[in-house]
Amino acid sequence: MGAFLARRLIGMFFVLLVITFVTFAIFIVVPGGDPATRMAGKNPSEQGIQNIRETWGFDEPFYTQYGKMMEKTFNAMRPGFDDPNNELISYSRRENVVDQIKQRLPATFSLAIGAAIIWLAFGVAVGMISAVRAGRLSDRMITILALIGISMPVFWLGIIARYYLGPENAGIFPDGDYVPLTQDPIGWFYHLLLPWMVLAVLFIGFYGRVLRSNILDTINEDYVRTARAKGLGPRRVLSKHVLRNSLIPIVTLFGLDFAGVIGGGAILTETVFEIDGVGQYAARSIRTLDLPPIMGVTILGAFFIVLFNVIVDLVYAYLDPRIRPT
Amino acid sequence: MTSLNPVYRVGDQIVEQILAHQQISKDAAGRRAVELLRQVGIPNPERRVDAFPHQFSGGMRQRAMIAMGLSCNPDILIADEPTTALDVTIQAQIIELIGRLKRDFNSAVILITHDLGVVAEIADEIIVMYAGRVVERAQKRDLFYDSQMPYTWGLLGSIPRLDQPRPGAARLDRRRAAVADQPPARVQVQHALPARLRQVRRGAAAREPRREAGPPRPLLAVGRGQARAPRRDHPRRGRPRLSANGSAPLVEVRSLRKYFPIKKGVLQREVGRVHAVDDVSFAVREGETLGLVGESGCGKSTLGRCVVRLLEPTEGEIVFDGRAIGKLGTRALRPLRREMQMVFQDPYASLNPRKRVGSIIGTPLKIHGVPKAERRQRVQELLETVGLSPEHYNRFPHEFSGGQRQRIGVARALALRPRLIVADEPVSALDVSIQAQMVNLLEELQEQFALTYIFIAHDLGVVRHVSDRIAVMYLGKLVELSPAEELYTRPIMPYTEALLSAVPIPDPDLAERRERIVLQGDVPSPIDPPSGCRFHPRCRYMTEVCREVEPPLTDYGNGHLAACHHPLNVDAETLARVTAAPETPDEAREDVLPADTSGPSHPVTPP
Numbered sequence: 020m021g022a023f024l025a026r027r028l029i030g031m032f033f034v035l036l037v038i039t040f041v042t043f044a045i046f047i048v049v050p051g052g053d054p055a056t057r058m059a060g061k062n063p064s065e066q067g068i069q070n071i072r073e074t075w076g077f078d079e080p081f082y083t084q085y086g087k088m089m090e091k092t093f094n095a096m097r098p099g100f101d102d103p104n105n106e107l108i109s110y111s112r113r114e115n116v117v118d119q120i121k122q123r124l125p126a127t128f129s130l131a132i133g134a135a136i137i138w139l140a141f142g143v144a145v146g147m148i149s150a151v152r153a154g155r156l157s158d159r160m161i162t163i164l165a166l167i168g169i170s171m172p173v174f175w176l177g178i179i180a181r182y183y184l185g186p187e188n189a190g191i192f193p194d195g196d197y198v199p200l201t202q203d204p205i206g207w208f209y210h211l212l213l214p215w216m217v218l219a220v221l222f223i224g225f226y227g228r229v230l231r232s233n234i235l236d237t238i239n240e241d242y243v244r245t246a247r248a249k250g251l252g253p254r255r256v257l258s259k260h261v262l263r264n265s266l267i268p269i270v271t272l273f274g275l276d277f278a279g280v281i282g283g284g285a286i287l288t289e290t291v292f293e294i295d296g297v298g299q300y301a302a303r304s305i306r307t308l309d310l311p312p313i314m315g316v317t318i319l320g321a322f323f324i325v326l327f328n329v330i331v332d333l334v335y336a337y338l339d340p341r342i343r344p345t
Numbered sequence: 346m347t348s349l350n351p352v353y354r355v356g357d358q359i360v361e362q363i364l365a366h367q368q369i370s371k372d373a374a375g376r377r378a379v380e381l382l383r384q385v386g387i388p389n390p391e392r393r394v395d396a397f398p399h400q401f402s403g404g405m406r407q408r409a410m411i412a413m414g415l416s417c418n419p420d421i422l423i424a425d426e427p428t429t430a431l432d433v434t435i436q437a438q439i440i441e442l443i444g445r446l447k448r449d450f451n452s453a454v455i456l457i458t459h460d461l462g463v464v465a466e467i468a469d470e471i472i473v474m475y476a477g478r479v480v481e482r483a484q485k486r487d488l489f490y491d492s493q494m495p496y497t498w499g500l501l502g503s504i505p506r507l508d509q510p511r512p513g514a515a516r517l518d519r520r521r522a523a524v525a526d527q528p529p530a531r532v533q534v535q536h537a538l539p540a541r542l543r544q545v546r547r548g549a550a551a552r553e554p555r556r557e558a559g560p561p562r563p564l565l566a567v568g569r570g571q572a573r574a575p576r577r578d579h580p581r582r583g584r585p586r587l588s589a590n591g592s593a594p595l596v597e598v599r600s601l602r603k604y605f606p607i608k609k610g611v612l613q614r615e616v617g618r619v620h621a622v623d624d625v626s627f628a629v630r631e632g633e634t635l636g637l638v639g640e641s642g643c644g645k646s647t648l649g650r651c652v653v654r655l656l657e658p659t660e661g662e663i664v665f666d667g668r669a670i671g672k673l674g675t676r677a678l679r680p681l682r683r684e685m686q687m688v689f690q691d692p693y694a695s696l697n698p699r700k701r702v703g704s705i706i707g708t709p710l711k712i713h714g715v716p717k718a719e720r721r722q723r724v725q726e727l728l729e730t731v732g733l734s735p736e737h738y739n740r741f742p743h744e745f746s747g748g749q750r751q752r753i754g755v756a757r758a759l760a761l762r763p764r765l766i767v768a769d770e771p772v773s774a775l776d777v778s779i780q781a782q783m784v785n786l787l788e789e790l791q792e793q794f795a796l797t798y799i800f801i802a803h804d805l806g807v808v809r810h811v812s813d814r815i816a817v818m819y820l821g822k823l824v825e826l827s828p829a830e831e832l833y834t835r836p837i838m839p840y841t842e843a844l845l846s847a848v849p850i851p852d853p854d855l856a857e858r859r860e861r862i863v864l865q866g867d868v869p870s871p872i873d874p875p876s877g878c879r880f881h882p883r884c885r886y887m888t889e890v891c892r893e894v895e896p897p898l899t900d901y902g903n904g905h906l907a908a909c910h911h912p913l914n915v916d917a918e919t920l921a922r923v924t925a926a927p928e929t930p931d932e933a934r935e936d937v938l939p940a941d942t943s944g945p946s947h948p949v950t951p952p
Contacts, residue, residue, distance in 0.1 A: 022609065022610045026613075240347060241347040241348040242347055242348055242349055242350040242351070244348070245348045245349065245350070245410075245413075246350065249361065249362040249365060249413070250362070250365050250366055251361070251362075251365055259361075260350050263352050264350070264351070264352060338352065339351065339352055340351070340352060340397040340399070341351055341397070341399045
């Protein structure tokens, strides 16, 4: 267990190293990527650009720049660190990137966690129902609904839902925006309900389909026959002997999807519902080719992906004793 | 093997059933589970109730299943092929267990099996089913000695017997005699029966001389004396056949070792090794069949895969046709792949379900550069060679029965006209009557193409039927190597004796008379094999020396080698000769070569 975690942490370090380096390298080669020219404003003088280069260190070799950027990024995470000259500052707005991301994390986490609960609960329910009723009308209806859910793009569904269910028409839901949990828990819930559902629809359809086929595979296993032969009722057979074995692949999907949503996967949902989260911050930074915020969000996303991979492996070991280290 | 849920503890699965039917507390159910596990012979049941199914061996899992079946004191226990996936030694343990429990629990047992040997061991009354119908119902002795059904004769005739040299002449005579005396049967069973059996006629038809059809033949081709005669002068790719006398071996394996590393920790350091094959030497002559037997996990398959270089040996050398191939790279091996092929165990899993038969068989040809136009024709010829139809070219594997699929596997192996075929349990997954067809096919192909076989199997009956010589492996070691017949009549190594004794014989009288040696426990772990003689913890002749000194593979004359401190069936003279001449490693290597089989096979003559 200890060795396993140690190995994964070392792996995580290398993954982050490669990802940050690739992100950095893209900005060197991308056209118009030179931050000095962009920062100098309209009609810049050659001298002005040169000055910016020197102050920001853009004239140094790229590996030095990369090293400094990494140093600055991780400085901010050190407890008690306070040195304005050594922080990761965005080029366009001259803001502290880490602070900016920190500010937006609650909104993104709220959106991701709420949606994840919804899509997991409904995905499993949908999968179970359609597996139990496989081949019948209800299964086919669910299959059609699931496919519709998978096919509908979030930006379209979000806008439609916001328009028809929001204050302009039905008036059931408020119009976007994010209310912090600490400020007004009920408002927080009320405002997020629609974004949660819109974000979850895709995953519900997808998980339902995957779980359905897993259950149908598992149901033919010999040990399920054993469970029936023991005289257990169909509910108990399904919940105890089938579901646990079918959920194992779902865990992989869930870990990656959830981490992906936190690491910027909810860009569209956040934009549509005007939730000022990490995804929106990333979208805005990309528009201005602002490297530091993009780097920060990339590291955040990569970190969560790797972290959730480790968690997935641990949950795997819990669900399936065969892969527990002896 | 998958009848236990892999994610729950064995004890909990038993408790679950008890609680579903009995009004007792969870603790009481837990105690009952321990008690049940003890009754079915699981050591340390107090600890083992908390184990997961994957921590149990196959035999123990089957015991746990039986414990579960017995947990509510049933009046009837239905055992569906309870020993099919198990080794003979473990099968013997389970048969003994079911017999004992039948008495202790006083329940009736319905045993479903395809293995007539198992039936002969434990059944009182037998029902034979065919195509969904009961075709015969009889007491055990009546069925085995006085059956009314041609289908039952077919079943009995298709079993390679261990207690007889080759599917025995005597038995068949008895059955043939029975044919003439019985009234004609009504049941039609001809369709699925192998063609050869259809020649059996009964009643009036049988009494009339049908010279052109010949006497009824058993399902298995009779002894090799007549079957193999033609192959001696068979020209093989224009190459003159080596004379049987003093021919060079086609394959020679020298001190072969294959270890699999076990890695652990942050840096994945090697903390142990699975000693899958440990210092094994033998040679196979061209045209010969070497049988390779042993329990699961003793390294048979690993050895076979090393020989065809699907695996790279850790140490030692493999010489194929005079060329050392143990360390050759992929590129250098490619031309050799034409020469040696494998037939795999499970015809259901070893054929890609998404590929058509033509592509499965044709791929080796494609890899070796046979032009497309020619390929199709070659594949269709191959299909005919193995008894399938050329029209099957465009079908998928799932459209075939198990036996037919294995024929496809054989055709694929034959595609490149190899000289050596390593057949890894080629018939284990098939039904008895299909097994017989498969064995016949392999023997016919051997004649036709002058093939050399290494035939891996855990079924000692099949091995006896096909092999010229037989090698017995135990925990990665070669423990006995002997001409086929001699191994069955005169085993030297106690392990071989126990293996032979564990095989159920489909003859109730004989089964009752003979002494059974039931080996206790499972094969020890090859990660940390026992010291000295690896078999000593399970051996009934074990003494101090077995624990400390590893016995060398010693020649007891007539090409019969064994590694044992307490050899059985060896006369005093031979023993004296063997112990007097301590061998050098070089000599040992010589000994491993097959002795001249054309000479007298018996008895051992002192020099």
